[in-house]
Amino acid sequence: MVNTPGVGDQSKAATTTNSDGQKLFIWAKHLQDRSLVFAEVHLDEGNEFAGRMPIYRIDGGDPVDTELVRREGEKQGSLWGFVTGKACFWLIWSSNGATVDSTDHLAKWMNGKTLKVTYLAPDGSKKDIEFSLAGSLTAIQQATGLTAP
DSSP states (O other): OEEEEOSTTOSEEEEEEOTTSOEEEEEEEEOSSOEEEEEEEEOOTTOOOOSSOOEEEETTOOOEEHHHHHHHHHHTTOOOEEEETTEEEEEEEEESSSBOOTTSHHHHHHHOSEEEEEEEOTTSOEEEEEEEOTTHHHHHHHHHOOBOO
């Protein structure tokens, strides 16, 4: 994972591309009272999301349903997840501090080895894509301005 110019209005992002050409971006949005960190996936040519948020796992851990993340944001009047044809994003961490604790969910992203994303394709099939998280600790810290103990 390396740093690149950011996605959307973000100034920078940590990014990686898997062997199939799909891209993963990790970027932060810093508000007055808190920092939000998002994951964003862009599919390669010929693949699309079927309008449903994906599920992911880090290193075979518990699955995280990003649809639940999106709904929780809606309850608070915030956009914490979104999916469209070839791209989706979701909130992975929120805090009013600038240090990521070893028990925080973002620490799994920073120290994990593999991210597996499962999504529904338009034909109704489930598809899995994987991303290496190698080098993510440094890349995420540089992209977000956050530190990990």
